[in-house]
Amino acid sequence: MKRLSIKARVTIWYTLLVALIAFLAALVLFLSARRMMHNYYLETLTGTAQLALDDIRMEDGELEIDRDLDELPSVRVALFTTSGELIYGRVRFDLPFVEGEMRTATERSGGEWYVLDTRMEFDGAEEIWLRCYISADAAANLGALSMELAALILPMLVVLAGVGGYFIARRAFRPVTRITRTAESIIDGADLQKRIALEGARDELYRLAKVFDDMLDRLERSFERERRFTSDASHELRTPVAAILAQTDFALSELATPEDRMEALRDIRLRAGQMSTLINRLLALTRMDAGQTRVELERIDLCDLAEVVAAQIEDGAAERGMTVALSLDGPVWARCDQTMLTQALLNLAENAVKYGREDGHVRVVAFARDGEARLAVEDDGPGISPEAMPHIFERFYQGDRSRQAGGAGLGLSLVRLIARLHGGRVEVESTLGQGSRFTIALPLEGGETENVGGG
Structure with a gap:
């Protein structure tokens, strides 16, 4: 069975919600109208009973009525003895007497009436019952009319709610349709340059x-x-x-x-x-990109690491007539993978030898500053142009001097990735004609040895 779309489900739920609200509103209105009619009949019967009581009295054992009670508007009046014998008016239905409670009764001919009984007591005479009753046809007609209106209006509201809900859902999901079409066009044409570029409310x-x-x-x-x-x-x-x-x-x-x-x-x-x-x-x-490199963190003095790297580049520097200097402001403790960090610093130092000025100088530095352990390599070579600076960490990027020296353009990418794996960064300072300085900044100090990264 095909599952309904979100748009269809939203439309259905919206329609059902509106239908439920309309039904509840109609029910509340119907019950309120019914209550109002009940109060109206009760007040009318009570008022009529009071008028009748004022016009009825007992004199010398005879019951006297000052006016024709049949002239009272819309309400009928009858008088009965306690045994149920009719004294005045007419009998429309058989109903026991209950004082002060409005009830409904059905006439022999089928008509519905609201009935209110009132007990009348006289000094020295038998008490009698005053029965006031009014036709319930208006209430019945109101109920029937309410049902007819509900049967007519509710389906119309449901239809209107369905149509309105559909257009509302369609408009609301228009951006989703746009996203879907964009994704489909990318899949079909493999064009990753397409964008949705949705405008309007920032919802x-x-x-x-x-x-x-x-x-x-x-x-x-x-x-x-x-x-x-x-x-x-x-x-x-x-x-x-x-x-x-x-x-x-x-x-x-x-x-x-x-x-x-x-x-x-x-x-x-x-x-x-x-x-x-x-x-x-x-x-x-x-491997580093895929998180498959295990980083063995241990507490080491970066000054020792700088000495090892400086010693490894001395022969290569000597071939170009360059001198290697050490500047150690230590000890400088940090938690790092000694093998990986040695590789990163060695890449920087070899670059300084490879691209530096012949008969120039290379300086390897270890120091701490602003809560960071730092390793730096300085040279007095030609420097890096401002145009090349934003690209030097891109893989396979080669500036002019890299091409001349036969570099592949991967060393600096590797250095930056190693620094990031240690929670650090690489900083570059360079001036054309004066040289460059590359600095690896790492968190200072740490605890015991631990493993970080993938296996």
């Missing part, structure tokens, strides 16, 4: 459309990064693979001398190392 549906548009923005950026990532990775891998194939073909040719073959092997070894570094960094980034 719940507006916020839903806004969230949907924001999600599409993120999806578009994600797909664009994925596309660019795949393209850049293919490009970065294609170059060393092509070089390896070319060197292999040359080494296997008859023209290659033993020295040529050794040179080709060295070049192949270099290219393979570059590919290995690229693949390892890609794998590390992918």
Whole structure:
């Protein structure tokens, strides 16, 4: 069985609610009118009984009536002895006498009457009963008319409520329809540039459309990064693979001398190392993005870590005539994964050596400031242009000096991701022609060793 749409269910519930309210309103009006008619008849009968009592008296054992009681408006009057014998008026129905209580009685001919009995006592004479009665046809007619009106009006209200509810639901769900159509068009055409761009009142549906548009923005950026990532990775891998194939073909040719073959092997070894570094960094980034990297947090002194990294880059710096300096303001305690943080700081230090000025200086710094433990690497190289600054952490982004040095553009992305896994951040300061400073800022101090992240 096909499930009703939300629009149809809202329309049905709205119609049922209006029908229920209309029915209850009609019932209240009917009961109120009935109560009003009851009070009206009671007041009329009571007033007539009082008039009759004023006109009836007993003199010398004889009952005297000052006026013709049949002339009283709309109300009929009859007098009876206590034994039920008629004294005045006419008998329309057999009904025992009950004082002060208005009752209904049915005439022999079928007419309905409201009846009120009043006991009359006289000095030295037998008491008599005054019976006042009035036709209940008006009340019956009112009830019948009310039922007829209800039978006529209620179905009309239900129909109007259904039609009105449908148009209200249709208008209210118009943004939902727009969202659905936009999503379907994206699925059909794979066009992530489409947006709902809902205008009007900033209600719940507006916020839903806004969230949907924001999600599409993120999806578009994600797909664009994925596309660019795949393209850049293919490009970065294609170059060393092509070089390896070319060197292999040359080494296997008859023209290659033993020295040529050794040179080709060295070049192949270099290219393979570059590919290995690229693949390892890609794998590390992918695992970190997926939350599959286990972060072993332990309390370490960042000054020790800075000394280790400075020692590892000394040989590479010496080849370019660069000096490596340490600036330690410690101890500087932080809770971090020593292996991962060493890799991040080493990436920054190797970049400083690779892109810095020959015969220049590299400084590795560890210090604490504003409740944060900080590791910094400074160089006096050419610096980073303002145009390149917003993009340096993007994967595979390469500035001019990165291309010249053969970088793949993954190191800084890895550094920033490692810092974020530790609840920290990476700061950059750079001036063209004067050098750059990269700082990893982490929470200062901590407790015992613990595991964070996926397995």
